[in-house]
Amino acid sequence: MRWPRLFNRTQPEPRPNAVRMLEGASGRRWSNTPAFGATGSEVLAGAAQVRGRARHLRFNDPTAVNAAEILKTALVGYGVTAASLAEDGARRETHDGEFSAWSERTGFGALLGEICDALVTDGEALLILRTDEEGALRLQHVPAEQLDESYSVELSAGRYIAAGIEYGADDEVIAYHFRPARPADQYQSFRAPLRVDAAEVIHIYRRLGAGQTRGLSWYAPVILPLNELSQLQDALAVNAKVQAMLTGFILDLNGNGPNPFGEASGALDVSLEPGVMRVLPQGFDVKFTSPQQMGQAVDLVAVGLRQIAAGLQIPEFLLSGDMRGVNYSSARTALVQFRAHIEAIQHATLVPALNRIWARWQLLETLRGNNSTATATPAEWHFPKPQWVDPESDASATREMLAMGLVSRRMAVAQLGYDVAQVDAEIAADRQRETALGLTFGQHHVEHKGAKP
Known part of the structure; x- marks a missing residue:
């Protein structure tokens, strides 16, 4: 039995009125939207201008200032604690103490x-x-602009420089070219860039796509909304000032000539005072200005803030400071998502850089004659533990994780920003002092927590 041919390899007859059915690739609504090119080239073309505008907002716009502080605090808070992974406990404590002292x-x-x-x-x-x-x-x-973005050239043996970064024939970064500048320089002048080996440079940025070699400001998606919101707030402020300026006009309906108000004193006496009653002469009237109020202004500002918060991936109530309509459940849900986003950046972007700093610190300490760092040992990094709305529940969760063996005391203490060896030593000293003085603070606390109502 012969089966019919399901697919015809011949070219179909052209349809004169055929249109694309994939709306993302056609349609009149996309006629004014330009296509976005390769990520690497687009970032190189616009990163400098975006950076300049973002800096202006960072230091002038209150919303942008708050966003930067929120993200900075969430990423590193009061500091990051290094914990050596050496097998020997004494070496771990030595490493942690020495790195803490260096920090x-x-x-x-x-x-x-x-x-x-x-x-x-x-x-x-x-x-x-x-x-x-x-x-x-x-x-x-080093400021980002000192990595010479205008320096791109082809070199020999397949090497090339793109936006100040030198690559080998296999596209691996081998050097960085920086413009020499002093911190006190007010104006930039041309100086030949200096070549610094890649092993001496740590370049930290979030990769948004293949081929990206330079970082793009996190404000890039919200620069226009931030600028528009700032202009809107300025307009609303001016509108409010105009509305507060009550102005009255005296109308001579009959056109009789000079205004008769205050003829005895020779000056107009038509000021507004509380409780004053005035009688207008025949043929005169008073008209007050009535500036138009801008309706739904508060809702429009709220929508703008919500859009900016979404672009920066920050909970709206944190960005605006407006806690109206926020309850415990909604706040916790938003914070869980925000902290998951922050943790991804911490471990994917910051930890690799911190590992290089740790390795270089160990190497230099070994060269200085420190025997404890003679053997290269990796480290793990503990970022400050986020504070929840309910600290008691958070402490209970930590206690349960310790009891289940999911975390160690060393990890739990490090998340609080302390060194476990120092904490244990202080606790032992406290216990010894309490015993010597006949104090029972710790015992009373345990009995109180274990007592039944």
């Missing part, structure tokens, strides 16, 4: 906040790994 001496926590601010506003942060006079690690944060 405090160099202001590493404040630098992380600065890096996250640049990551949000500029879309990228650049660190150069240097050494101080004693041979210890020193981190230099």
